Amino acid sequence: MEFSLTINGSVQKVDVDPETPLLWVLRENVGLTGTKYGCGIARCGACTIHVDGQAAKACQYPASAAVGKKITTIEGLSKDSSHPVQVAWMEVGVPQCGYCQSGQIMAASALLAKRKKPTEAEIEAAMADNLCRCGTYLKIKEAINRAAKIEQS
Amino acid sequence: MTEQTKQILSRRSFIQGAAAAGGGLMIGFHMPLANAATIGPNPQSLTTAVGTEINAWLVIDRDNTVTIRIPHTEMGQGGITSVALLIAEELNVEWSKIKTEFADANRHLRNNKEYKVMSTHGSQLVRLQHPHLMQAGASARERLKQAAATAWGVDRSKVEAKLGVLTSGSHTGTYGEFVDAAATVKLDKEPAINTDPTKWWLLGKGTMRLDIPNKVNGSAKYAMDTKVPGMVYAAVKASPVPWGTLKSFDDSAIKKRPGYVGTVQLKAVPGKRGQPDMQDAIAVVFDSWYRAKTALDLVKVEWDFGESGKTSSAQYYVEGRKLLDQTGQLTGKGDPRAAEIIAAASKVVTAQYERPFETHARMEPINATVHVQADRVDVWSPTQDQSAAITIVAEQLGRDAKDIYAHTMFLGGGFGGNGGGGTGVTKQAAEISKQLGKPVKVIWSREEDLAQDKQRPLALAKLTASLGEDGLPTALFTRGAWFTQDGINNFGSATADYGISNMSYNFPVRHHERHNAKTHIPGSTHRAPGANQMGFMAESFIDEIAIAGGWNPLDWRLKMTEGQDDYQLVLQTLKDKAGFRTDLPKGQGMGIGVVESHGTIAAACATVNVSRRGRLTIEKLLVVLDAGHVINPHAAAEQCEGSVCWELSHAWMGGLEMENGRFINTNFDSYNLLRIDQMPEVETIFASSGGTKWGGLGEPAGPPAPPAVANAIWYATGKRIRSTPFRQHDLSWT
Numbered sequence A: 001m002e003f004s005l006t007i008n009g010s011v012q013k014v015d016v017d018p019e020t021p022l023l024w025v026l027r028e029n030v031g032l033t034g035t036k037y038g039c040g041i042a043r044c045g046a047c048t049i050h051v052d053g054q055a056a057k058a059c060q061y062p063a064s065a066a067v068g069k070k071i072t073t074i075e076g077l078s079k080d081s082s083h084p085v086q087v088a089w090m091e092v093g094v095p096q097c098g099y100c101q102s103g104q105i106m107a108a109s110a111l112l113a114k115r116k117k118p119t120e121a122e123i124e125a126a127m128a129d130n131l132c133r134c135g136t137y138l139k140i141k142e143a144i145n146r147a148a149k150i151e152q153s
Numbered sequence B: 001m002t003e004q005t006k007q008i009l010s011r012r013s014f015i016q017g018a019a020a021a022g023g024g025l026m027i028g029f030h031m032p033l034a035n036a037a038t039i040g041p042n043p044q045s046l047t048t049a050v051g052t053e054i055n056a057w058l059v060i061d062r063d064n065t066v067t068i069r070i071p072h073t074e075m076g077q078g079g080i081t082s083v084a085l086l087i088a089e090e091l092n093v094e095w096s097k098i099k100t101e102f103a104d105a106n107r108h109l110r111n112n113k114e115y116k117v118m119s120t121h122g123s124q125l126v127r128l129q130h131p132h133l134m135q136a137g138a139s140a141r142e143r144l145k146q147a148a149a150t151a152w153g154v155d156r157s158k159v160e161a162k163l164g165v166l167t168s169g170s171h172t173g174t175y176g177e178f179v180d181a182a183a184t185v186k187l188d189k190e191p192a193i194n195t196d197p198t199k200w201w202l203l204g205k206g207t208m209r210l211d212i213p214n215k216v217n218g219s220a221k222y223a224m225d226t227k228v229p230g231m232v233y234a235a236v237k238a239s240p241v242p243w244g245t246l247k248s249f250d251d252s253a254i255k256k257r258p259g260y261v262g263t264v265q266l267k268a269v270p271g272k273r274g275q276p277d278m279q280d281a282i283a284v285v286f287d288s289w290y291r292a293k294t295a296l297d298l299v300k301v302e303w304d305f306g307e308s309g310k311t312s313s314a315q316y317y318v319e320g321r322k323l324l325d326q327t328g329q330l331t332g333k334g335d336p337r338a339a340e341i342i343a344a345a346s347k348v349v350t351a352q353y354e355r356p357f358e359t360h361a362r363m364e365p366i367n368a369t370v371h372v373q374a375d376r377v378d379v380w381s382p383t384q385d386q387s388a389a390i391t392i393v394a395e396q397l398g399r400d401a402k403d404i405y406a407h408t409m410f411l412g413g414g415f416g417g418n419g420g421g422g423t424g425v426t427k428q429a430a431e432i433s434k435q436l437g438k439p440v441k442v443i444w445s446r447e448e449d450l451a452q453d454k455q456r457p458l459a460l461a462k463l464t465a466s467l468g469e470d471g472l473p474t475a476l477f478t479r480g481a482w483f484t485q486d487g488i489n490n491f492g493s494a495t496a497d498y499g500i501s502n503m504s505y506n507f508p509v510r511h512h513e514r515h516n517a518k519t520h521i522p523g524s525t526h527r528a529p530g531a532n533q534m535g536f537m538a539e540s541f542i543d544e545i546a547i548a549g550g551w552n553p554l555d556w557r558l559k560m561t562e563g564q565d566d567y568q569l570v571l572q573t574l575k576d577k578a579g580f581r582t583d584l585p586k587g588q589g590m591g592i593g594v595v596e597s598h599g600t601i602a603a604a605c606a607t608v609n610v611s612r613r614g615r616l617t618i619e620k621l622l623v624v625l626d627a628g629h630v631i632n633p634h635a636a637a638e639q640c641e642g643s644v645c646w647e648l649s650h651a652w653m654g655g656l657e658m659e660n661g662r663f664i665n666t667n668f669d670s671y672n673l674l675r676i677d678q679m680p681e682v683e684t685i686f687a688s689s690g691g692t693k694w695g696g697l698g699e700p701a702g703p704p705a706p707p708a709v710a711n712a713i714w715y716a717t718g719k720r721i722r723s724t725p726f727r728q729h730d731l732s733w734t
């Protein structure tokens, strides 16, 4: 089935089975591979994107359900890695293997869009679905706090 | 080279040095980016450097851009940055002028191992590879100097090379101006490399890892991200009971589905059960992976699991417990007095510990892409050894290795599992591509990944100690058992009782035995192998005997390592910093664990809180390490945090469960690892003894964490945990 999706500000026509999760449409049809597959069951967060500004798990989001909504992937968060979360991530040096980090950054940026200065408990609640096998959790917390400061200044 | 220099070059500390930048330094600073090797089926397009090649590692362009070719893989450990730093130190070029690309593994094999070593494992990158990498930089520098010397009519010794500029008296020129001439220069003698850390201008200064910028914007390319024109996608299902055989299958339900490309039956080579060997499997191929995966679920497959289909974790524990009562193979010399002393003793403590299978669960599920063509084969495999990927594919296809090209990609984790390169996935992709005549990407679903990876073995141990009048042990007797494919004796240094038999305490008499039991489950190393499993058993038991003997567990450890200066340093530091106490109110507890691995002593002090209803909160892990030296405490601490998270993941939340010969908890809902809200605060302290000691820091902080937590839980609840995962224990108290 052919339909249009609004991805990172541009309208893209895709021809896929309507129930196909956005994850695979983004990766295979649109060629945006920054969004990662980790579990396929909404339990790892590697596929986190924004749909109308809210964090969503692309592996469980049927592509046809996103019609008319604004989809943002890691590639569209900023043009030049200048989003405060990306800047903080580089300054703190969060990523190790990096595979989970697109999802971490998308989850963190969705949180900061809602809460300018999240508490530790709010950070933990918002990020608890995002697994990091390299164990960068403490750096993630540090970077979220840093990003909150960058945004305020 | 002095011993000390060798030590200072040891990979981990060095990489940690290289990873340091942190801080706010990076913004506005031009970072050379490391791009993944060009992804393209286009022949000979593996490397993209522009300019003149001065040697296999180095290309210099007229505009003075230097491209360094990285023969190693990057899995978050800083491999790219390390290679670039080692070469740039000798070449003497501005860091901002450097670009990197991955080296061509095919060229390496074609030219008789031109890059010397392409595999990346065993903490060896800097430790063992630095001489030839530094040499590549030094040699290029001297040839540039010679080219300038000839042009200017001066002696080479009168030419200075600094930050990409050559100078002699009033003469000056850039590397770019002289690179063409330099490429033809032959030196009579190779220059010596500078291994004196006090004279380094670039190394050891703390440089932001080159791969970080690509990992915050989605541009880093992993094998999973490979796309080749005309590529099709395969979902595979190997025998759910490893090494079962496929009897028949029926794929009639999927042939009419849109996007169907084909079904391929994959066959194990009889008698071969090595690391990267394929098992019997069905591959379903479609024009999208989601279609392939959903169709695969509709294929009916009949398997013959044989006897393996009757096995279970529970049964292995039963079998293992029996083995613990039988004489095993001796570890070390053995001492028959141990059993005699224990038999005659009035006070004896004995305990049995058990740990389940665990898996790597790298965040990047196991995958590979292969394109088989008449004249060449291209391979994108998440492996730590590109040249091995080539030989594996050559073997599967019966092709000449020189026609096979492996593309190096970022790895979404390694952790002792070779990024998945040690599994049969690359062979599967090669076989499917050959049969279908198309490029194919094979992705193991997360369920397939957890079930079919090479696993950390299930292990048990029984430890017995006799105590004397003073409450200290008079003898120790231990037996370990683990279950590995074909009952092998070791993975690297890991054995069925590694972590137990090498405890450093001064037991007056000790005797260790082990059993290598068999399973059909393929096994593998797993971050801090051996120490990660058995360290928990050993150090929990130490608390048991210390407490039974009336000793404070920390004082016991200090007493039992008297005369070992490095242990005394670590334990005394822990005592000074951790505020360890045994008199906290019920529900709170502190615990100690000490495990040595990779030449590093790591001691942990855990602080926990257990609610009356048994809810565990691990508040803090303070870790004290002696790795001899630490070049970069900031980045080393990062590795320690990762290691603590890794090992607590298994001990607290993990546990791969097997029933009917197959694993049953194969996704992150049921194999649920540590998450951000469970991650304790980690404080890392380096108590470095210096001298000739040089240990690793990427793994050792993990093993002492679980026993420290279990020992803290005992103080909090009075409950002794002798198996993992902790989540299966009722920790409630009144």
Ligand code: FES
Pocket (backbone or CB within 6 Å): A036, A037, A038, A039, A040, A041, A042, A043, A044, A045, A046, A047, A048, A057, A058, A059, A060
């Ligand atoms: S892949 Fe979507 S949450 Fe794991």
Ligand code: FES
Pocket (backbone or CB within 6 Å): A095, A096, A097, A098, A099, A100, A101, A131, A132, A133, A134, A135, A136, B076, B363, B412, B413
């Ligand atoms: S950085 Fe490797 S999984 Fe998070």
